[in-house]
Amino acid sequence: MAAIGTAPPPSVAAEAALAVPGVAGLQPRLARSLAAAASPTRPETTAQRIPPEAGVRTDQMPDGSGWHIEVRCILVEGHRVVEAARNVHDQVRAAVLSYLAAHGAPVAVTVTVTVTVTRIVVRDHAG
């Protein structure tokens, strides 16, 4: 298994995802939410408690050839979900590849985008 260096920081993927139009936020992963809930020092707001990168998970690929990034997004209305998810995928992948290239570890990157919450208005199509 080839050495692939240090994992890209989740903040790189989080910032790229949040910059995509239609993305209202990132949904924290269960483990991070539980960790924040159990923390003895609980800040006042959820935003302080759980940073956006809590919605990003980075795993080494099974064959060790690179990194797999999973992003959990919350979308707002007015954006077609599949297109917003596609944009998130492309932006996150580009940002992570750019980061890895800049740090001398150009390896493969795959991205999974999961939309967990939508706030979409459905136009009246009946009739």
Place this chain on the structure above:
Amino acid sequence: MALDDPNAQPSEPPRNPGRPDDPAFRDAVPLAGDQVLPCGRLLSQAWEQAQDGMPAADAHATSCPHCREAVEGLARLNVATRALRAKDPPGLRALADRVMSIVRAEVRLGRLLPLADTVLDLRIAESAAAKVMRQAADTVPGTRAATCRLAPAGEGTGVQVTMTLAAALDRPLPETVTQVRRSIIHAAGQALGMAVTTVDITVADVLEPFAPPAPAGSGPTTGGGA
């Protein structure tokens, strides 16, 4: 007070070491981080003795100002601690509530379903997609969606929808169901970008025609459609 003395040096040896005639001192086993009082006794020892209520047999415990001061200080701390515990009971219940709330929210997301992209790995939570499906069904006059479940249809990106709804009987049900099915497939494609392969609909209840309240003084009205 000895306990609050910032210059206290717990590791300092007793000023009066070696008192083999003092049974309390002789049997004492120092705890990690224990403090030696100026009289040579261990703080933990003085406190335990006070808690056990046996100082009558120990002249030192009743007469030593250092032991007394230390015990009084710990007693005040003990009272304050108990008061705080009573004020904010265990906190474990609040923690359990927070944990359960988070777990329920995660479970409510439902299964993850593919969006209609055969190249990229794009998914949507069942709850988010079902909300769009229900809203689509509700746009059909005379219907109200009840349950909506989604599941992957095979290996591809197809998704099958199973919905129950309530429908008014002011027109044939097959016509209503067809319209709902069409609305769901349209919303799935347009709003989500999801390839719905089948929509199974069960009319589980009858929707009563909506009768708006009659204005005062007006005559009898006929029930309007929903």
